[in-house]
Amino acid sequence: MSPLVSFPRSALLQVLFVCLSLPLAAAPPAGLRLGSARVEITPPLGFPMEGYESRKQGSTGVHDPLFARVVVVKSAETSIAFVACDLVGFVSDTVIKGAREKFGIQHVLILSSHTHGGPSTSIWDSYDVAGPDRTWPSPEKSWYAAAEEKLLRTIGEAARQLEPVTLVPALDFVYLGYNRRLVDDAGNTKMLWRNSERKPTHPLDPRIGLMVFRNAGGEPRAVIVNYACHAVVLGPDNLQISADYPGVMCDYVEKQLGGKAICLFAQGAAGDINPYDATMPVKDGAFEAVRKTGLAIGEKVVEAVRQSARRKGGAGKIQVTHDVLEFPHRWKPEKKVRVGMDTILFDRNLAVVTLPGEPFVDFQLDLAAKSEIEYTYLFGYTYTGDGQWADYIPTIEAASQGGYGAGYNTFIGVGAGEAMVDRAVINLYQMSGYDFRQMLDVLVEEVEKSH
Amino acid sequence: MRQIMICALTVLGIAVLPARGAELRGAAGLVDITPPLGVQLGGYQELRADRPAKGIRDPLTARILVLSDGRNTAAFVVADLIGAFATAEMAQLRSEVKQRTGIDWLFYAVTHSHSAPDMQEEYPDGKFPAWEQEAIRKIVAGIAEAAQGLEPVRLGAGWGQSDIGHDRRFVQADGSIRMLWRNSTRTVTYPADTTVGVLRVDNARGEPLAILVNYACHPVVFTADNDFYSADWPGAMRRYVEKNVAGSPICFFLQGAAGNINPYYDKTYLDEDAAEMVRQTGERLGREVVRIARQIQTAAPPEPQVACLTDTQHFKLRWDPKDVRKALAAVLTPDHVEQSMRNLRTEFDVPVSSCVLNREIALSAFPGEFFVEFQQTLRSRSPLRDAFFLGYTNGYFGYFPTIRAAAAGGYGAADFSVFLEPGAGERLVDQALIQIYRLLGKLKDQPETAGD
Numbered sequence: 001m002s003p004l005v006s007f008p009r010s011a012l013l014q015v016l017f018v019c020l021s022l023p024l025a026a027a028p029p030a031g032l033r034l035g036s037a038r039v040e041i042t043p044p045l046g047f048p049m050e051g052y053e054s055r056k057q058g059s060t061g062v063h064d065p066l067f068a069r070v071v072v073v074k075s076a077e078t079s080i081a082f083v084a085c086d087l088v089g090f091v092s093d094t095v096i097k098g099a100r101e102k103f104g105i106q107h108v109l110i111l112s113s114h115t116h117g118g119p120s121t122s123i124w125d126s127y128d129v130a131g132p133d134r135t136w137p138s139p140e141k142s143w144y145a146a147a148e149e150k151l152l153r154t155i156g157e158a159a160r161q162l163e164p165v166t167l168v169p170a171l172d173f174v175y176l177g178y179n180r181r182l183v184d185d186a187g188n189t190k191m192l193w194r195n196s197e198r199k200p201t202h203p204l205d206p207r208i209g210l211m212v213f214r215n216a217g218g219e220p221r222a223v224i225v226n227y228a229c230h231a232v233v234l235g236p237d238n239l240q241i242s243a244d245y246p247g248v249m250c251d252y253v254e255k256q257l258g259g260k261a262i263c264l265f266a267q268g269a270a271g272d273i274n275p276y277d278a279t280m281p282v283k284d285g286a287f288e289a290v291r292k293t294g295l296a297i298g299e300k301v302v303e304a305v306r307q308s309a310r311r312k313g314g315a316g317k318i319q320v321t322h323d324v325l326e327f328p329h330r331w332k333p334e335k336k337v338r339v340g341m342d343t344i345l346f347d348r349n350l351a352v353v354t355l356p357g358e359p360f361v362d363f364q365l366d367l368a369a370k371s372e373i374e375y376t377y378l379f380g381y382t383y384t385g386d387g388q389w390a391d392y393i394p395t396i397e398a399a400s401q402g403g404y405g406a407g408y409n410t411f412i413g414v415g416a417g418e419a420m421v422d423r424a425v426i427n428l429y430q431m432s433g434y435d436f437r438q439m440l441d442v443l444v445e446e447v448e449k450s451h
Numbered sequence: 452m453r454q455i456m457i458c459a460l461t462v463l464g465i466a467v468l469p470a471r472g473a474e475l476r477g478a479a480g481l482v483d484i485t486p487p488l489g490v491q492l493g494g495y496q497e498l499r500a501d502r503p504a505k506g507i508r509d510p511l512t513a514r515i516l517v518l519s520d521g522r523n524t525a526a527f528v529v530a531d532l533i534g535a536f537a538t539a540e541m542a543q544l545r546s547e548v549k550q551r552t553g554i555d556w557l558f559y560a561v562t563h564s565h566s567a568p569d570m571q572e573e574y575p576d577g578k579f580p581a582w583e584q585e586a587i588r589k590i591v592a593g594i595a596e597a598a599q600g601l602e603p604v605r606l607g608a609g610w611g612q613s614d615i616g617h618d619r620r621f622v623q624a625d626g627s628i629r630m631l632w633r634n635s636t637r638t639v640t641y642p643a644d645t646t647v648g649v650l651r652v653d654n655a656r657g658e659p660l661a662i663l664v665n666y667a668c669h670p671v672v673f674t675a676d677n678d679f680y681s682a683d684w685p686g687a688m689r690r691y692v693e694k695n696v697a698g699s700p701i702c703f704f705l706q707g708a709a710g711n712i713n714p715y716y717d718k719t720y721l722d723e724d725a726a727e728m729v730r731q732t733g734e735r736l737g738r739e740v741v742r743i744a745r746q747i748q749t750a751a752p753p754e755p756q757v758a759c760l761t762d763t764q765h766f767k768l769r770w771d772p773k774d775v776r777k778a779l780a781a782v783l784t785p786d787h788v789e790q791s792m793r794n795l796r797t798e799f800d801v802p803v804s805s806c807v808l809n810r811e812i813a814l815s816a817f818p819g820e821f822f823v824e825f826q827q828t829l830r831s832r833s834p835l836r837d838a839f840f841l842g843y844t845n846g847y848f849g850y851f852p853t854i855r856a857a858a859a860g861g862y863g864a865a866d867f868s869v870f871l872e873p874g875a876g877e878r879l880v881d882q883a884l885i886q887i888y889r890l891l892g893k894l895k896d897q898p899e900t901a902g903d
Contacts, residue, residue: 187834187893331898370855396884397832400893408898415881422874425854429873434858436873439774440865441781 030076031316033162034213036222036262038069039154041085042241043119043143047136050088051116052236059119063240063287064247066118068151069264071222072105072158073165073213075318079104080344081155082224084111084264086243089381089389090147091123091132091356096385098152103159107320107342109354110151110383113265115231117242119143123389126409165213165221166313169350169375172304173206174297177229177273179361181403189403194278204273205361207368208300209377211350212308220261223253225301226377228268228361233290235279242287245275248294249301256302263301267381271358271392271405314347321427324386325420328413330399337412340387341420343427350375353424354382355417357390358405360398363417370425372432393417473521475755475809477604477652479661479701480515482593484530485680486568486582493533493569495675495718497782504568508679508726509686511567513590514703516652516661517554517597518604518808523757525556525806526594527663527814529703530586531682532561535818535847537572540579540587547591552598556759556806558816560844562704564670566681573794603655607749608812608837612645613739615684615732616668618823619713620861628861633717643712644823646830647739648839650812651700653749659700662692664740665839667707667823672729674718684714687733688740695741702740707840710820710850710863752809760886761804764878766871768797778867799871801848803879805886812837813890815883818846820863824853825880832884834891851876
């Protein structure tokens, strides 16, 4: 570049800088602000556990306490609470409504790690359960109601201590899960409940999708880790309360990042994905396997967070689309199943789509393939209000093949998952500025040109 | 109502049960439905509004294939017309076929020739043109005749590649779309689908009765200066196949998902040797069809079966009616705009149907101009290798772009040639897949007992 050009250019830049900084100083805080908090939600001893039908006994001890970790993110436009629970699944309109009314949080995502080492939350429609048990240990003081209250309080706590942050997405990968449905050429399915020999399976998605929030000093303050793998290293013989491998992962990441960052686990589309060391008997070293599995992903996360330090965050714009969709019941088509899902776009390079149930991994692969947003994550096991828990969400193909999670323990109509992914893709285009209702006069223009 | 009843029956498994000890029987036929001269030709109103037919280059036909397993009978009709009959006439056709022959399952497809008469949902005088009613009468008679001449048949399918068309929505470096209507220099475009599907129907002696060709490409080599009825290049393709496959089969062209696919020689003027381009385009595809057809081995099916399902899905109009009015005003007379606006629907019940033959071959019917990605998706996700995508079949609901295409724009993607909300095509293809699985007995209505 010639010096003749460079002088006016830099002068111009200075003028621009001054112009831009003036309104910035006066306006309400632009960009993202974040607060976090966590609360223990371990149930009392003897509480019924969930995840394995064969396990009838209540918990006899606590191996590691269960937490709900909360990150509240506010932008100029909106606010979101990520509420990540060490639970098998959690549905609560009380929390979502309360957060909106008490703390002005527009969107609440109740994420569950899907640990099978936690209390029963009884939200599974496939098994004809009546809904969350608000009577244990007593109707006046149930664990479920207490947990709802704690989540709400913790959202409030997080919302009160916001600091400016920037958000950087990052990706890494690790092979910790395998596809537990083995389908032969004829479309017959056999379940593979453990795969310690690490026999290759498919489909799989090894991606760890990260959302790294850093404060003005560049220190990580929150990391959200999206990975698709059932939290079932512990099996039905385990009666000790535990967060399973996601708990180990979160503890490790928080510790490695200096104790000032909170780490949330966002379970992905793990409906057909187990950890290699699944349902390990306690006597065979299940808790050691939990630790190894958690560390394997934790180490990748810490490394990816460190590497992301060089990258700059975006302007901090957040857009959220909340959809309530209706599908026929798979077995009683006259009955309708209502599900709520959120599509969230951060700036224009990070998308999060939530589904309230256990989607098969194909859906997160399909979503990532169809989305034009560079980083597109699917959070399964996430309740965002206005609907019900959908249990397993198999693909059309998987539903035809059967197997666990594709047959009797599903109830949402076949094709619902595909429709939800497409809904999210449409939302993402719209939030990126494409207006599907804007009619173009293509033919008219072309004809005019041709005359 | 009829469709709902059929759905209810299939839910009970009645249409899906294999007919034990049955055999597959079939017959093919052809009727000439060329209208009288003087009828307005359709497809290029924007180029030349007044285009009465002055002659016949090649007759317009309706080709008929009836297949029956003794329990279920399906009639496949392919007409050399630009679009479906009006909704009321489609219902009339179905009911007359049912009344005259007892056939429940009618797959009525058109080739989408733009050298065929203009067709409207409603006509100013409130009556349907005599030629349409005459065509319906002939088609019903043709089906009845075929249904009376059923003989044991065997099927075989084969696949190949032919390159006669391109994606006319040409993606530019910045992601925007430029329409590349004609592409005589054959610039490579994406996506296009060169796949040719062939279904051969033989009599018991192994002699071909019918060759069904499934390929996606607009029949628009002739353009607005052509005043003669013609089947365009599919006609040339069929003539070539009928001449070069032993026996005397009737060749059918099943138009695929051609919503974004044009022939390389799009809208060729007569002075540019349009007739020769029609021949070359058709014969290029025809040569591959002949190669495939000769290689197909047909055999008596182990499980002779004709199994069909139909569903409707509900969609909304994509547009604000105010914008529709504006778009119409740019191309129509004020009277015509008012008439179209009176008929503007904002909700649509769109049929999608599938037929699985001998538990081996699937034909799924889609009522409109689907983008080619949809036939690729259907084929790649189908549990059956032989999955045929029948576009322009059982009615007309405009263009069906993919979600991605609907965002990117271009003709058939973001203008008033599209009626339905984005995602409609994706839902219908998913539903067709569900139908195929159901017809194979792989999606049950009740859960099997809990396993482990």
